[in-house]
Amino acid sequence: MTTHASADLGIHAIGLTKSYGDLRVLDGIDLAVPRGSVLALLGPNGAGKTTTVRILATLTAADSGSVRVAGHDTVAERSRVRELIALTGQFAAVDELLTGTETLRMMGRLAGLSPRAARTRADGLLARFGLTEAAGRTAKTYSGGMRRRLDLAASLVSRPEVIFLDEPTNGLDPRSRQDLWDLVRELRADGTTVLLTTQYLEEADRLADRVAVLADGRIAAEGTPGDLKARVAGHRLDLTLTNRAAYEALAPRAVHLDPEELTLGLATDGSAAHVRTLLDELDPDRTDIGRFALRSATLDDVFLALTGADR
Template structure:
């Protein structure tokens, strides 16, 4: 029995990678990546620019060979059985691969014919996909007239012509406005409900949180954490306490006093975050511990841990901002935390 068949068949994995490495010259892009994706699920590969996300997808899609390690997709080894992998997958990159001079219907019919369908079958499949992706009304329009969101939907539809069992979406909502992004999220969720396995790469933390059954965080060519969004949030604290210091000196004193407990620090905004269980008693205890004289903390807020916190904590990336919302309090001079009880 082939390694891939054994791995996928016994563990119900649509994707199974072990120890994958890839270098370009002296640059080690992937450094022993292990990745397992359950069949029929949505998994997200999350990481900063340059983390190796796209390279990993290219290896799984047989576009780039790994230097070492092994990987199987849909029961086929990505180096020894590339034809089998390619018959089972669809890959949608960051930019739509469509013919702007053709209509939406013509693009899909062309893809279906290239996949070996008869003229009648191609027409029927194109009509089915246009309806599924809410593009029937634009079927006869040239693609160059489509909005960004429509082009992305058509691009994914084109990739589904051959009914693949595994779909790779490499940053599928890059450049889309909020409404178009939400539409794409619905499309991806529908794919998973139909039984298709989806692996998406993204830099949008909300996207991974909302769509993925499991998230793998890739940083510096390694998987630094993996789990459900809830599990990853729990790793950095079920809640966080956001603090605004009363001045730059106060910020420096707080940061020094909190040490390794700081999840995020922004000197310009004088804000720091630490983990907490979210209860009023715990918040009072923390405030009294590191600000007993009530002169360092100007304002505070308690929030549920977000994927921003996961990203910052696990990748060391400080670019993500604190999430909006939550309960905000102002410390009173008597050492109480009046608003915290309402969290």
Template structure:
């Protein structure tokens, strides 16, 4: 993959992705409510948010598949409306579900994509072989894609998107439904792409995915960007640590719940932000449990992206190894993005 060209001395690099005040509604449902984004070339940028937050709609606007109601967006310096063809030549998009032709072999899928991008037959064969080897699919190259596992189909789908050496690679929740091993393999591919100079725009519900891969993370909820920065920046916004308390009674739980960023009513567990110092932990315990009879157990944790979600969004995220959300009394139902409507 060819790396993006460097700016001349004294020039600032053109952002790989730039969006200003994006708005989008479907009927009475406002999906995006003034989204601003800036992604620097050669970085991994993660748009992190719960289901229905607006991630897929954002990516559809940036990849020219959906028109915004208001606002502007540019990809590699090209306007997504006025220069749609130029944007499409510069990008690839891998969605939540593999879009390969399952009746064709893996090799045939890649050769077809190369031919559609204008490559000669010889160049298409060469590029297909290169990508099959890169994505560890050579042994299955002549098997129909319908016989591939979910992880193999997802790797083939990503390989198809890289046939034309795109400058910006959009990955819309690419590891949804994958087993842990397949997810790790895809993470390694993303790291390699970034190391080679490509820009990767990743949407995800998985905290660990964003934490491990992204140079910068934007947290979206309810169609708005509620926080942006490095993983360290975001964690520092919700205090350095969290004091988890297991309460001895429902009454004690209800009394302290307003102070908590983590609430698990089933186990009477509350998480309270703290700087982690011994002095503050002692002071918190004395303040929250002055009679020293309400707290059954406590533990101290370094702040994680879970805490960012629980503090800044209305809906808790998925963990990296489960599709279930963490139980919390702060969750609210959200419209689903999986239908492609939001």
């Protein structure tokens, strides 16, 4: 990659490896995230998503490879990188004895803001995250969603160039999750680079400019959500079977399974000719398939096909 291209990247990782004893967690990870864009990092539990985030955020050292974040080397310029990034983990990390106001003002002072600037920044973030009415209460009185919002607000006090969101909507109710989605869109519009790990594939589909699928310590695929869905299958033919034997016979070919409803999904190009061919091939006697429906492929299909995760 040229120097000019590298300068346009908010995150640039080459050949990252990491092992814990005999366990190889990362086996040569490459990432290139343009400034002001959102990358969603997907993968099953234990795939190495959090390890990757910790390396990029300077919290864990890679065994080999190189990383530049916000244009700076994470080893040689570790302190500078930390000034330019923010990290929100899977669980809200706030001091329960401090009020919302105290938390954000403290973070502002730690970020080098004057007392007046810290107050202004705190008030603005409390309003942005819908916490103004609760600002004078200690965090121990907050609901889980409110604590998550306060945690996110604290991570934005310093106006980071790059923010790492490690499963940020874990445990949030649908309304709070939607609010966070809106925040990610605002961050991107403001030019912030966002790396998002998530177990909610709809979240990645809606928010990410690009998606990277992590499996067995490697990037199994990377591209726009549309590109990845087209790679696995442009469409999916969902079949509801009339009996368990027919369901089990077709299950190995499926990209989606619902054993309770005896429903499974098969890859198809979506054309009438291909759908008819599949139906005739799979149920020549027309007794095993009770219903069928054609739908667009989803990131769920991509995830299952590329990671081999349990369906």
